């Protein structure tokens with residue numbers, strides 16, 4: 001399988017070079033203001049720089065060299081945080097670059113009338129409007145997003161999906177959507193354009209992936225508020241230290257007061273700069289990791305919700321099963337021959353565009369040599385399948401043939417005064433218990449028998465559901481099939497619950513009900529029918545092969561159109577949340593440790609008694625403060641790979657995760673600074689810098 005996505009090499013040279021440039025560009029106050037914690041460091045850098053200039057003129061509150069060293073460290077802290085964000089954005093951009101290649105000048109064949117064979121005019125794709133109808137022939141690029149209204153063709157979508165195998169796009173059903181920039185390989189399509197220029201799927205994907213549309217997610221805002229509160233507390237504490245130290249020096253008549261430089265250094269070490277500097281990079285990287293899985297998230301919020309999902313709604317057909325429900329056998333009712341049933345079944349399916357319908361035509365031909373008849377010469381009118389009626393069929397010259405779910409056909413024939421035979425009832429039960437879908441065929445008010453539609457549960461799916469259960473996520477299978485079939489497949493696949501005979505409304509209600517109970521719901525969908533439910537779900541993954549309506553209603557698109565991807569999406573979301581949680585824990589634990597490094601040293605001159613806290617025995621007060629500030633800057637750089645790659649993830653319960661997190665990142669966060677600061681101090685001494 002060829003994938004367009006970037007190799008995971010974090011330290012791609014081009015990205016790093018660009019990120020260094022961007023790190024400086026991000027020094028603009030307008031950018032800095034967006035990140036309140038780092039904004040404090042930014043102000044501190046400016047203040048200490050001014051103090052250094054004063055010191056050069058002999059008016060310093062500390063030696064000029066010391067102030068300069070602190071100022072430089074603070075500027076680097078800001079630059080490192082900028083750099084982290086720039087690297088994350090650079091990787092996303094690199095991942096999106098192949099999408100730019102898919103944008104090209106295309107000539108569209110705009111049809112004067114919406115039908116194949118009519119004359120067309122050639123116009124630039126960029127001037128196509130929503131509602132225009134175009135012809136696309138073998139070799140042509142598809143000029144815009146739209147839905148196929150006529151024709152069947154194989155399409156090369158590798159420009160978008162990176163998948164080189166062609167896909168079939170056809171009118172009707174769930175494979176009717178085409179994307180601008182892809183190419184028709186064989187045959188022709190008539191497509192109704194569904195978006196105006198500039199609003200295409202490709203445009204939206206590029207904007208999202210490149211981060212130009214990225215806004216803070218609700219959780220990011222909440223965390224930022226917490227970090228700002230912490231920052232304010234430390235700011236107050238630090239500011240009040242100054243008059244305090246002045247007073248005590250005065251009353252004692254000895255020692256010297258704290259310098260502004262030391263106070264700024266102290267403040268920067270105490271506020272949560274590590275998470276403050278990496279927060280945005282973690283969010284961007286989350287979207288980037290989705291992209292690596294060929295999933296385009298149209299909001300950071302969707303990625304975040306994916307990590308918190310409680311309930312997963314999965315379609316039976318195509319998600320849990322392979323999805324090509326194929327006719328496998330005919331079971332005639334008493335007094336009907338199998339051939340008679342097959343003939344009626346085929347007639348009712350001649351215009352049925354669903355895979356089920358087509359397979360019935362094929363099976364009747366294979367078993368009895370019944371040829372597909374020319375539907376126009378029959379003077380027939382077709383009744384198309386819908387998920388609401390669960391029935392389809394044909395009316396021809398006084399004959400009305402229907403096929404559909406048992407209850408739909410029962411309703412249909414009782415309406416006309418017919419009776420549902422007991423032997424057919426038994427066949428339905430038998431077929432359903434096997435996990436197959438029974439389609440009952442009726443002519444007028446007489447039941448002719450049952451068609452068995454077979455589908456196969458995907459290999460390995462049971463293990464995936466087990467993992468989800470370990471993560472504390474409930475899986476619910478949804479199907480339009482009857483309860484018996486649903487129960488058989490649910491048991492085989494190992495889902496927690498199922499909803500049978502589901503209409504699109506029932507799906508929507510199920511989502512609302514779970515949300516009302518405070519749960520976050522995820523689902524996948526591809527049909528126009530799924531659009532309302534997709535719009536309601538918290539995480540809504542539309543298949544790239546699906547209809548435009550589904551893609552617009554969802555907040556993620558899976559370019560591979562693999563419904564089981566939802567499981568990986570949840571894992572990626574969880575990993576992003578865990579990474580943020582881990583680094584927040586680490587950051588705050590870190591600050592506590594820095595407190596012990598810097599306080600005794602900073603106050604040694606003012607309060608000699610505080611020396612009992614001086615557990616680290618750093619060389620001098622100046623080297624203690626400098627070492628802490630250097631460590632504070634370097635830790636941001638050191639954690640960039642972790643922020644971008646994400647912490648390792650195993651499917652265990654939330655409580656266990658929290659425990660592990662506190663243990664590793666909390667304890668680590670406490671210990672690492674002691675070692676780091678001690679080493680830096682020794683190095684400074686060794687190099688005779690202090």
Ligand SMILES: Nc1ncnc2c1ncn2[C@@H]1O[C@H](COP(=O)(O)OP(=O)(O)OP(=O)(O)O)[C@@H](O)[C@H]1O
Pocket residue numbers: 315316317318352354356357385387390391392403404405406437438439478479480481482
């Ligand atoms: N082409 C058809 N003609 C008549 N009846 C059909 C047809 N396809 C399905 N049915 C009936 O309608 C019921 C619901 O079908 P539907 O495709 O909505 O089910 P589903 O399992 O939810 O599949 P999906 O995952 O595609 O939504 C089926 O159980 C079957 O009885």
Ligand SMILES: [K+]
Pocket residue numbers: 268269270271272273274591632
């Ligand atoms: K800090």
Ligand SMILES: [Mg+2]
Pocket residue numbers: 317
């Ligand atoms: Mg279906």
